[in-house]
Amino acid sequence: MLKAIDIALKDMTRSMRSLIAVAFMFGIPLLVTGMFYLMFGSASNQGGFNLPRIKLVVANLDKDAPRLQAGAKNIPGGIKAHSMSDLVVKVLQSDEMADLLEVSLAPDAASARAAVDRQQAQVAVVIPVDFSRQFADPYGQAVIEFYQDPTLILGPGIVKSILNQFMDGLSGVKIAVDVAMDQLEAQDYALVGQVVQLFMDTSVTQRQDLAATLLDERLPDKPQKSTGSLASILGPIMGGMMIFYAFYTGTASAESILREEEEGTLPRLFTTPTPQSTILSGKFLAVFLTVLVQIIVLLIAGRLVFRVDWGDLVSVAWVVVGIVFSASSFGIFVNSMLKNTKQGGVVFGGVLTFTGMIGMIRIFTMNAPGASGLVNTVSLLVPQGWAIWGILQTMNGVAGTQVLLNTLVMLAWSAAFFIVGVWRFNRRYT
């Protein structure tokens, strides 16, 4: 046993002294995740998610609007507004929207549209003269004009979404008011104001965060975790990279068996009074330990550098066990099929890229609900797919028992790979 550990430590020392190996083990997974990090955010915003601010010009033509009856404390975000149109403008200008929107005011509709035409703004919002009155009128139609640069999609889409959410909310109020007025046969604005106030008291004002009121993110049938937006993007990417390169490391480490055979050190080991089983055990142990070190370092680095919340420690430990065993035994299996390291270069590139991409397809299509069913099934054809599913589950806070199933499947893969690999290597050197 001591000799097996000596062989494993020797192999690990050699691996860690290879700049290329270290780069592939730690550097590239962190680098790729770092690139996504730079794309979507920066270290200074503590996990916040910055999109470029959308330039929006607002022309509020509703100058003589009837006064809004709701008090500031009853309006989401505590906004002070004199009228319904003023409320729309104040919402768009609010602090909560400042990260998304850069709002300027135009005196009239023409100049607002002209700003978009001159590409000084991406979107123009024109609030018509009788917007508030139409809103208050049970039979009126309150319409906001939305004028956008047709070459842009994302920015105008976000503004449109914000306005739609807001207007949907107000429409709900309006319907409630209309129904109340019909039933009470009320005619004056004071009563409308009371109804609005009551509605807001009981529903909307319970949520103080205006952005959260307007932009409500939900995941179907999954418990939601309070992680930052950037971390939620980087988590799956980091997890995917970690698993992809864990399998690379497993294969590259196991290649040391072939490399030592070519260097003559393996035959020399066989001339020492060390049983062949001990020598091969030492080599295999090195592969397991190297992948384990890699995974632990990447998990910690992901947490510290990118603030990835990997999930419950016990669940993560189960997934790590599965990943380490499956990546290592996969490497032993692949190498046992090769004659020499020259074949390795070609085979590794092909096999690891192909299986890795199939496994990671779940991450690529995370936000494509139509594709997810088939794609998720396909990804489970390779061990990487089970590993990625496992780590995504821990990140989504799925219970340990469900994660355990993934680990058991990965261990089954591992057993199959290991048995075939060991059998072939034993046969080769006997």
Add this chain to the structure above:
Amino acid sequence: MDAIEVQDLRKAFGDIQAVNGVSFNVSQGEIFSLLGPNGAGKTTTISMLCCLLRPDAGDALVMGHSIRKDPNGVKALLGVVPQDIALYEDLTARENLTFWGKMYGLRGAALKARVNEVLEVIGLSERANDRVSKFSGGMKRRVNIAVALLHKPKVIYMDEPTVGIDPQSRRNILDNVVELKNQGMTVLYTTHYMEEAQELSDHIAIMDHGEMIACGKHAELVRIVGQMDRITLTISILAADSDRERLLQAWSRVEGVQQVTAQEDGMIVLLADDSHRVLPPIFEAASTNGVRITGVDIQEPNLESVFLHLTGRALRD
């Protein structure tokens, strides 16, 4: 008890019979050389003796342990210096020796002391903490040998340890081999350099095409071709057979020439007691008979001529 007793070893790779019924004995404390050209079967024989290859037939005993029945017992007694350098180039000399020492069962202070001792012997104490990749070919060879000496083996196999190195390192290695013998080790040495076998060996076995074609002490092997010098002469074409016959008779009458043979390729081979003494009268007789000698090749009795005599080919062909 002999250190090594080889009995009818055979090994084939497909249709190629790499070793075909090789038998020899090596006494304790001697240097025994396996001499032969590349592909003669020397490395295959060594590989079977260090239990890397399993023989198809036959057996060998190393200090009484059978390579078939007790390979681990054999390995514990052996130090093996492979033909190619088998070291971890990304580890230092000390790390290499420490690792290999552990593989031979050494641990702790004993291992540390032995590593330092061996580094001293090979003259690399100053470079002990340098990576092997930075060493010259000769230095690597020395570390390669040092690995096999760590556990003070009773028997050491050295498979062509001087291939591809500078003369100074070669000299150093040959001196080390003699030193090992002086320390009481038995050395089984393979080489295709006749001079090395001649200089080092107590006994020499000559191998060719997987078979042992001769075995004995240097003097015994040389006696196979006699103690005479072999002079091969190339001459100008003679007009008639009678002229050639007259010339051969003239040369056979020269004092010191024991035998004159005309070969089919036109060359004449003379066996003489002393080539330096007989050459002047040979040239004189040729001149008298109107024959011009265009080439002379002299071979004093050595292992090369033994190999040539036994196989009809030069050792380096």
